[in-house]
Amino acid sequence: MAGGDLKIIDKAEQGSGYDPQTEADRRAQFCIVQSLQQRFKNINIIGEEDDTTACPELESGFSEDVLLTDRLLSNELREIKESEVVVWVDPLDGTSEVALAVKNKNLALLEQVTVLIGVAYKGRPVAGIIHQPYHADNGRTVWAIRGCGVHGLAPATENTKKIVVTTRSHLSESVSSALDALKHQNLADSVEKVGGAGFKVLKVLEGCAAYVFASAGCKKWDTCAVEAVLSAAGGRLTDISGRDIRYEPDVQVNNTGGVLATASWVAHQEYINTIPQEIKNNLPEIVSKK
Numbered sequence: 683m684a685g686g687d688l689k690i691i692d693k694a695e696q697g698s699g700y701d702p703q704t705e706a707d708r709r710a711q712f713c714i715v716q717s718l719q720q721r722f723k724n725i726n727i728i729g730e731e732d733d734t735t736a737c738p739e740l741e742s743g744f745s746e747d748v749l750l751t752d753r754l755l756s757n758e759l760r761e762i763k764e765s766e767v768v769v770w771v772d773p774l775d776g777t778s779e780v781a782l783a784v785k786n787k788n789l790a791l792l793e794q795v796t797v798l799i800g801v802a803y804k805g806r807p808v809a810g811i812i813h814q815p816y817h818a819d820n821g822r823t824v825w826a827i828r829g830c831g832v833h834g835l836a837p838a839t840e841n842t843k844k845i846v847v848t849t850r851s852h853l854s855e856s857v858s859s860a861l862d863a864l865k866h867q868n869l870a871d872s873v874e875k876v877g878g879a880g881f882k883v884l885k886v887l888e889g890c891a892a893y894v895f896a897s898a899g900c901k902k903w904d905t906c907a908v909e910a911v912l913s914a915a916g917g918r919l920t921d922i923s924g925r926d927i928r929y930e931p932d933v934q935v936n937n938t939g940g941v942l943a944t945a946s947w948v949a950h951q952e953y954i955n956t957i958p959q960e961i962k963n964n965l966p967e968i969v970s971k972k
């Protein structure tokens with residue numbers, strides 16, 4: 683960004699919209715993957731980007747805060763072997779918003795950018811990090827480990843209005859129809875369109891009722907970290923038919939069933955029940971390998 687050229691590559695297949703990757707995505711993935719591998723030789727890491735750019739500064743430290751939760755950690759998690767861990771990395775979530783922020787010189791959009799690192803064990807998320815580099819002056823890191831609470835943010839426990847967040851850049855007819863159905867049943871008093879899976883889940887943690895994406899296109903690296911954090915806060919994240927999303931290493935990377943995330947203070951099942959069956963039928967779960 684400082685250099686003024688994001689070096690954007692469009693990853694979208696011809697005729698299927700716009701899916702930008704910037705030099706920041708490539709460098710951040712290199713940094714995260716190499717830093718993790720340096721410390722943990724045998725974990726399986728799956729990142730969004732196929733192409734990376736070497737970045738000389740790796741991270742060798744760790745947050746002492748994590749050690750403070752040690753006494754809360756279950757024996758099951760304590761005994762995990764490196765080879766049983768799958769880390770899903772989204773080096774930069776909200777890339778479209780970064781591109782737009784620079785293009786339109788609208789730096790407020792950068793708030794929607796996050797870095798997502800999710801840790802899965804036995805196919806389900808057990809820990810997650812949502813780093814928001816452009817929050818307030820110095821950014822913030824929101825993280826959770828199963829059984830050890832949510833850190834870096836105090837999750838909202840209620841709200842008088844049900845605000846639903848959805849995609850800004852990947853709207854489709856099925857996304858709109860699902861939102862209309864929710865409005866009809868008073869499950870969406872208003873709808874906000876914002877970028878990034880990470881940012882939308884932060885919004886849910888901070889008082890929005892739900893994140894609704896009744897469309898395919900979102901990937902496992904978009905949801906693994908955020909599901910870990912949201913469930914530690916008492917919320918739920920499933921596909922739009924209410925099925926758990928799986929995170930085994932050989933699972934299909936697309937969340938073909940869409941995404942529905944709800945805050946702790948709303949009934950997840952009511953949102954699931956309200957989304958029309960026809961939309962659900964068009965978004966089947968595909969469990970086949972990659």
Ligand SMILES: Nc1ncnc2c1ncn2[C@@H]1O[C@H](COP(=O)(O)O)[C@@H](OP(=O)(O)O)[C@H]1O
Nearest residue numbers: 701774775776777849851852877878879899900
């Ligand atoms: N149709 C689609 N094609 C490609 N990526 C999609 C997509 N729909 C959603 N996504 C991905 O899901 C994330 C959240 O999307 P959205 O902001 O539209 O809700 C983004 O992650 P990235 O920014 O990490 O690529 C975005 O690329």
Ligand SMILES: [Mg+2]
Nearest residue numbers: 701702730777
């Ligand atoms: Mg992307």
Ligand SMILES: [Mg+2]
Nearest residue numbers: 772775776904
């Ligand atoms: Mg993403």
Ligand SMILES: [Mg+2]
Nearest residue numbers: 730772774775
């Ligand atoms: Mg990304």
